[in-house]
Amino acid sequence: MDTTAPGPRPAPAPGSAPRRRDKAATRAALLDAARLRFGRHGYDGTGVRDIAADAGVDAALVFRYFGSKQRLYAEAVRAEVPAGLAADRRRPLEEVTADLLHDVVFADWSAYDGEHPLLVMLRSSGRDHVRAQLRTRICDDYLGEFARRLDGPDAALRAELLGALLLGMGVMRSLVGSPALGEASYERTRPLVDRLVAALAQAEEDGR
Amino acid sequence: MDTTAPGPRPAPAPGSAPRRRDKAATRAALLDAARLRFGRHGYDGTGVRDIAADAGVDAALVFRYFGSKQRLYAEAVRAEVPAGLAADRRRPLEEVTADLLHDVVFADWSAYDGEHPLLVMLRSSGRDHVRAQLRTRICDDYLGEFARRLDGPDAALRAELLGALLLGMGVMRSLVGSPALGEASYERTRPLVDRLVAALAQAEEDGR
DNA sequence: GTCTATACTGTGATAGAC
DNA sequence: GTCTATCACAGTATAGAC
Known part of the structure; x- marks a missing residue:
């Protein structure tokens, strides 16, 4: 598996928000990272550790917030189907x-x-x-x-x-x-x- | 469809009957099992141990015969494109x-x-x-x-x-x-x- | 409460001794 | 040809540091 982003915790760049201990932000960061990883490497090719590392947090948080890798996947990959794409019968x-x-x-x-x-x-x-x-x-x-x-x-x-x-x-x-x-x-x-x-x-x- | 690899093997000595432990047969069995497993579960969802077990041999044979899981996959998934499907310009x-x-x-x-x-x-x-x-x-x-x-x-x-x-x-x-x-x-x-x-x-x- | 460290258990591919 | 060891890494759980 991909071992990019090694090291314990790269210190946040000066100027970037020091998002520590923010539940919502961490959740969102995990979801963003998951989308990218799952998109690039598929479900099996992606490990929760990779996702967590990309998001800059520990892998255990995946389970804390999503329960399992499977549920994280389901949530990450859920995208809105553009409303009304086929809904309006008057459009050609x-x-x-x-x-x-x-x-x-x-x-x-x-x-x-x-x-x-x-x-x-x-x-x-x-x-x-x-x-x-x-x-x-x-x-x-x-x-x-x-x-x-x-x-x-x-x-x-x-x-x-x-x-x-x-x-x-x-x-x-x-x-x-x-x-x-x-x-x-x-x-x-x-x-x-x-x-x-x-x-x-x-x-x-x-x-x- | 059956890719029974036809290596130029010398015929066994007359009298020695056992066709078990035949290199070509083992190879073919591994390929068949690999096709099924890879088809059902994909590359990552399939383990060489599963394939080997299906074929009734030890997992180490995979590496002996194919070098790696990746090469086994490449070979298993290679299928002939029906010759002349698009070749004949006279067919409608x-x-x-x-x-x-x-x-x-x-x-x-x-x-x-x-x-x-x-x-x-x-x-x-x-x-x-x-x-x-x-x-x-x-x-x-x-x-x-x-x-x-x-x-x-x-x-x-x-x-x-x-x-x-x-x-x-x-x-x-x-x-x-x-x-x-x-x-x-x-x-x-x-x-x-x-x-x-x-x-x-x-x-x-x-x-x- | 939010997060990290670390351990547990299973399974992956592969190498080398029989 | 086969068996077994190895070693990395997977998903997951828990304990405790901040």
């Missing part, structure tokens, strides 16, 4: 998917080392508790309203195909590091995605 | 993508606990050596010929979008366990994918 579909594209694929989630929390979780999908969290967030939070919008017999399936496309793009960019998608801009990618979304929306009209 | 595009759909998303890779090796690797993408392997296999092996087929300015990007879609579908099915895609059949899914592929191929004709 491409606009909503464009927002999703921006949010999931192109946004810079610097708190998670540049990756969307969902992609971060993907890396730890070997753990059952992570899978469950993932499924809920993707299928319910992100795609639920979508499925209701695209009605028709295959609505749920088509909504998940849309999710697969966006998620896959994020995976290609962040986890795989593919060249074209990695360098492409949001502006250049959007028309292609729009076209795909249109094809998906249109599919409800013909019998299959 | 939808046929080729349908093959990919079947191979990546719907095939039952029972040797890997039901998941395509690429998805298995995704779970371990926190490790740099895994990422490098991933990128090569996806972008070069699977999508390279594709990009050459779809010519036009955005060819590489569109090829990667196709990859993203298929990969994302696999992710939704295997790693996330999404309900609709999880239960959908290949036959029901294919027309939707065909439509998306058509939209992608068609995009080269209009200016963006």
Whole structure:
């Protein structure tokens, strides 16, 4: 495991707030460090000691404040799904998917080392508790309203195909590091995605 | 799929029957066990002792035969990309993508606990050596010929979008366990994918 | 009350003696 | 080929210093 930040306690730099003995600040520091570490190295690749060292506190505080590594993970990786992304039925579909594209694929989630929390979780999908969290967030939070919008017999399936496309793009960019998608801009990618979304929306009209 | 390493071994002397303690057989058993374990629990969640126990041998053999856990992983997870998937320029595009759909998303890779090796690797993408392997296999092996087929300015990007879609579908099915895609059949899914592929191929004709 | 030191128990990879 | 020792490090718990 990563043994960066050794030593007992690097004295706080002059000017930085000497945050000692502040419960809320320590909790927040632990969460920030956890996001970064979990994002970079996944659940198993991260130790509570590393996180604590990054936050400048002792590892025991993880258990004091969060109970377990697992609960720390769950809390660190919880991010708000942008409210109303798919909620407003009056917005055109491409606009909503464009927002999703921006949010999931192109946004810079610097708190998670540049990756969307969902992609971060993907890396730890070997753990059952992570899978469950993932499924809920993707299928319910992100795609639920979508499925209701695209009605028709295959609505749920088509909504998940849309999710697969966006998620896959994020995976290609962040986890795989593919060249074209990695360098492409949001502006250049959007028309292609729009076209795909249109094809998906249109599919409800013909019998299959 | 079975990579029974065919080393040029001399045949045992006539009369000496025992096929137990066969180097090649032990190696193969270790590889099989490794595929299953790595598939189920990921790189970090798997111990060499588990693998060795599954194979019925001692853990030290892993190091004797493969040098390290990391090299065992690399070898276990290497699977042949179906030759000629995208190679034949005369096959219609939808046929080729349908093959990919079947191979990546719907095939039952029972040797890997039901998941395509690429998805298995995704779970371990926190490790740099895994990422490098991933990128090569996806972008070069699977999508390279594709990009050459779809010519036009955005060819590489569109090829990667196709990859993203298929990969994302696999992710939704295997790693996330999404309900609709999880239960959908290949036959029901294919027309939707065909439509998306058509939209992608068609995009080269209009200016963006 | 907030935090640190340290110990406990399990398991990881690996080396070297049989 | 196998067994066992080793040694680092994981998650977690507790006791007590500030």
